Structures are given as C-alpha cells and as structure tokens.
Amino acid sequence: MKILYFAHFRERANIAEEDIVLPKGVEDVNGLLDWLAARGEGYADAFADRDHIRVAVNQEHVEFDAAVKDGDEVAFFPPMTGG
Amino acid sequence: MKILYFAHFRERANIAEEDIVLPKGVEDVNGLLDWLAARGEGYADAFADRDHIRVAVNQEHVEFDAAVKDGDEVAFFPPMTGG
C-alpha cells in the first residue's frame, strides 16, 4: 500500500511518500489513521486533529469509514485551497 | 428642440434627426408623440404601438409623462438590445 502525505502532513510526518504492508486488522481509513498515529511523534502530531484531515483512496476523496486494502494508494492532506 | 430617431423609428419615419420648434400646448413626451404621429403616414406608422416606444430626454431614459421643453434633445427608439 502506498501512502502519500501533502502540505503540513508531509512536513510534520517528515515524509512525502512511503510503501507499507497493510497491518492486520486495519480495514478502513479510521483504522489506518490509528495505526499511523501510533508509529511515532511526527505521525501522532500530524494526525492529532482529525477534523482537519482529508483523505483520498486511489485518488478519490473519501470519508474515514471508507475501506482500504493492500495495493491501494492512500493520501492524507489538509482541506484543499486551490483556485 | 432636437428630435432623434433610432432603429426602426428612423426607418419608418425616414429621418434620423430633425430640429423642430416645440408646438404650443405640448408639455410632455405624450403630447410630443401625439403631435409627431399626426404629421404624416411614416410618423403615424412609427408611433402606432406605444408599448414598444422608448424615449430619452437629454440622453436620460424617461417615461412618457416626462416634461419636455424647447432646447431639449429627445430621442425615440425601440427597446434596447445591446451586449
């Protein structure tokens, strides 16, 4: 599973992109967030305020209850500010 | 008083512009329209359907009860179709 981090998520977790093996028991975005936040301070800090997290699975914007599976591309980012 | 005719008013009255002396008793646009319509066939035809007449006095769009006086510039035209 490929994980991408954008904007301040990239800065706080200090990583832009990583490949992980989907941990056992993680079935949706919520579970993935819990697992990531438990990996260390940078991640815990980045994912502290869940109201400000937006997530895309395979480049589609989804809610936290969306399913994730191995091979997915999951991206975390703050609310968008385009235009 | 200067009278201007635009679009189909110009075509029907067969005149673009004329100078007239304000006839006695004519005090507003309504009176002026009555007087002009009585001047001949082209004018009568041009001014037959008053719903489709728009008028400007001194380059300001006005209603038919607007006063007119000698020296004014009065213009007759159909509803505008700019843009």
Place this chain on the structure above:
Amino acid sequence: MTIRVQAEDFDTGAEIAKISASSSNVGGVCSFVGLVRDADEDKSITAMTLEHYPGMTEKQLAKIEAEAHQRWPLDDSLIIHRYGRLEPGEQIVLVVTASAHRKAAFEACEFLIDWLKTKAPFWKSEETPDGNTWVEAKATDDDAAEKWGK
C-alpha cells in the same frame, strides 16, 4: 474605470492583463466576451449591424460602471462595446471586472452585461436569408436585469 464605444475590434487578452495589473491586491478578474453567432433560434445570420446613440451610450455606460463600483469592492473595470457591421465569430462586447474577491468580480461582471443587454442604447439588425430584421428585446434579458433591482 474605463468605457469605450468603438467600431474597431479589441484585444481581450491585453485588456484583461491591464485590468489585472490595476492593483497589487487584485485576486480575481472576471471577464465576459459577447460574440456574433451564426444562428439565432434556427434562423441563420450572415451579419449583424449595431446602431447606437452616440453621446447617450457613453454617458449611460459610465454611469452604470460607477454604480457597479458602488455596489461591489472593485479595483478596476472595463466595458468595450462595438458598433457597426459585424460577422459571425466577431467580438461585440467585453466586460472585465477586478476585485480582491472572486464573488464581487463575478457579480459585477454579470450585473454589467445584464444591464447592457436591456438598458444600453444599442440596437441590432440581423442579415438573414429573409432580409434584414431588427432584433427584438427578450423577456429573459429583462428578467436578468430585473434581478439586480433598481
């Protein structure tokens, strides 16, 4: 604030660039270009001639542009309206509005073009296969102008 009533064509890109640079705090520039179409409700059009009321046109355009600046926080604006004979595809009118905020730019631009359609002293004569006909005012244009209030 600029208005131009002219027979010549205009350079839309250059005009937008000028308005964009009017202030260093312009965040959005909205523009509208009106073009001559080659058909109107199945009636084909080979050309259109725009007649206007010189003097009154400029006066009324300047007035409505000033009103747009009163209603919305605009940094700058431009109205160019052509007259004379124009063929399909040619540009008729350009409205450009610049503001710190996009909503103001959009609303002011639409307000100005809605106004031009119904209140600017222009009249269009279309050349069709059946001869020349004066374009009639559209009720939908009156409705569009109405929504902005007096």
Place this chain on the structure above:
Amino acid sequence: MTIRVQAEDFDTGAEIAKISASSSNVGGVCSFVGLVRDADEDKSITAMTLEHYPGMTEKQLAKIEAEAHQRWPLDDSLIIHRYGRLEPGEQIVLVVTASAHRKAAFEACEFLIDWLKTKAPFWKSEETPDGNTWVEAKATDDDAAEKWGK
C-alpha cells in the same frame, strides 16, 4: 474540454480566443483569472507556493469539467491551474466557458472556480514576514461550493 496542470504561465487572451472559436454558435465566453495578491487580511505576502497531488488533480479536474458540461449547455471549456512558486501579480488559475447563452457561461465558470477552491487537491503556502504558513481553507469558500449542490 481541456484541463492543464502546469508550472508555466499561460496566455489568457490566446486561450479565450481558442475557446471563443470552438463553435460558430458561441454567443458568450466567460472567464476567470485568479492572481497572487500581495496581502491577505493585512498580512503581506512576498510569494506563494502551490503544492498539488499529481494524478489526482488531473483526474478530478477532468471529472468536474465533465460535470459542468452535463449541467450547462457549453460549447467548450478550459481549466488551467499552475503549481510551484508564484509571486504577487502572477496568474494562478484560468477558467473559461463558452455557450450560446451568457447565463450558462457565467454559472458554469463560477461553479468551476468555486469547486477548485475547495475540492481540487492544491495547497498554498504563503511567504510572509513571519515565515511560511499554509493557507487555511475558508468557510466562505465552502459555502460558495455548497450552493451548487452535490
């Protein structure tokens, strides 16, 4: 229907001309250019860097542009969005819509820019005298996007 996500600047006038010529029945072309401002709520800005999500951006832009064509009778449309470091006065985004009718062109253009503000995967970092800060999403932008429904 065209979308471009690029670091390079774009020629607004040339793009509008292209969209204007997309059909001989285009009556109105609406466009919006978003520019980098030199200040935001009294905070001065020396530059802005736009980060985006390559792949998702293009995919989402193409999707929303197709939706605009479903909602409004458009002859053509264009979205160009830049990324990278931009200074005040530089162009960020261009949206152009062409239709036989001006109302459709205006609405589709505003719909697209409202959508870009809240749903396109771009993030802005501003260089200010106090350091770099990520631009926060605005509730007013969410409201603007909301009004177009799902």
